[in-house]
Amino acid sequence: MATYLEFIQQNEERDGVRFSWNVWPSSRLEATRMVVPLACLLTPLKERPDLPPVQYEPVLCSRPTCKAVLNPLCQVDYRAKLWACNFCFQRNQFPPAYAGISEVNQPAELMPQFSTIEYVIQRGAQSPLIFLYVVDTCLEEDDLQALKESLQMSLSLLPPDALVGLITFGRMVQVHELSCEGISKSYVFRGTKDLTAKQIQDMLGLSKPAMPMQQARPAQPQEHPFVSSRFLQPIQKIDMNLTDLLGELQRDPWPVTQGKRPLRSTGVALSIAVGLLEVIENL
Ligand SMILES: [Zn+2]
Incomplete structure (x- = not known):
C-alpha cells in the first residue's frame, strides 16, 4: 500500500506540484480553520514528454467567480452531458463540440493521466506574458x-x-x-x-x-x-x-x-x- 508520503512524491514527480496542505477545504468555513494557508509550489515548465499538448481551448466552469478548468476530478454525467465543477459544485453543460462524449470517448482533459495538461490556445495573445x-x-x-x-x-x-x-x-x-x-x-x-x-x-x-x-x-x-x-x-x-x-x-x-x-x-x-x-x- 502506498504511503501518504509516496502519494505526495508521486504528485510532485508527475505534475511538478507540491501543496502546503494536501486536503482541499470542502467549505468556506473549513477554509478559515486551516492552520496553514493553502498554497502550491508548481514547476510551470516541467517537461512531460508523455503528454502531448492539446490544440484547443480549455472548458471553464460557468460560475463567473470560479472559472475552474474541466479536469479528471470533475464528476461527469455522460447521458445528460453535464459536468460538476469540483471546486464550486456548479453543474455545467458541455460545449456543443463535446456532444459525442461518452465513457469510452473521453476528451483528454477527463483522462486520469492528464492531471496536468498543456493547452495551445489558437487565438492570438492579447496581452504579454x-x-x-x-x-x-x-x-x-x-x-x-x-x-x-x-x-x-x-x-x-x-x-x-x-x-x-x-x-x-x-x-x-x-x-x-x-x-x-x-x-x-x-x-x-x-x-x-x-x-x-x-x-x-x-x-x-x-x-x-x-x-x-x-x-x-x-x-x-x-x-x-x-x-x-x-x-x-x-x-x-x-x-x-x-x-x-x-x-x-x-x-x-x-x-x-x-x-x-x-x-x-x-x-x-x-x-x-x-x-x-x-x-x-x-x-
Ligand atoms: Zn466552479
Whole structure:
C-alpha cells in the first residue's frame, strides 16, 4: 500500500506540484480553520514528454467567480452531458463540440493521466506574458548564488515584451520597484500580518483608478495598460536594473534559532503576489 508520503512524491514527480496542505477545504468555513494557508509550489515548465499538448481551448466552469478548468476530478454525467465543477459544485453543460462524449470517448482533459495538461490556445495573445518572481532568501550562501544564476539565466530566455516583477522574502517580504533608475526601492511587509488583496493594492498604490478602463485604453493596442506599473515592467526595459537587483540579493539577515528552520513569510509573499496579479486581471 502506498504511503501518504509516496502519494505526495508521486504528485510532485508527475505534475511538478507540491501543496502546503494536501486536503482541499470542502467549505468556506473549513477554509478559515486551516492552520496553514493553502498554497502550491508548481514547476510551470516541467517537461512531460508523455503528454502531448492539446490544440484547443480549455472548458471553464460557468460560475463567473470560479472559472475552474474541466479536469479528471470533475464528476461527469455522460447521458445528460453535464459536468460538476469540483471546486464550486456548479453543474455545467458541455460545449456543443463535446456532444459525442461518452465513457469510452473521453476528451483528454477527463483522462486520469492528464492531471496536468498543456493547452495551445489558437487565438492570438492579447496581452504579454507575466513572470512574477517570488524568491525565498532563507538559503545557504552557495544555494543563493546558484539560485541567482538560474534566475539570471531564466530572464535571458523570456520574450522581450514579457512583464516581469520581483518579490523577495525571508522573515520580511520585499516588493521591488523596477522602474526607478539608479536607486533601488522596495516596499517591505511583515510576514506575520495577513493582508487582503485590497489592502495590499492600497499599500502599494495600485488601487483602481476612478475612470473605467474601457475609456482609458491606450492608443496603441499592443501596449498593455499595466506597462506603467512600478512593479511589473517589460523585461526589455528593465533588464539591466533587474540583473543588478538579483546580483545584490542577500541571504535573509534575521538570526535563526539553533535547531530551528528560518522563519519564512511564504504565505504573505504569495498573498502579495496574488494581490499584484489581481490588479492586472481587473484591468
Ligand atoms: Zn466552479
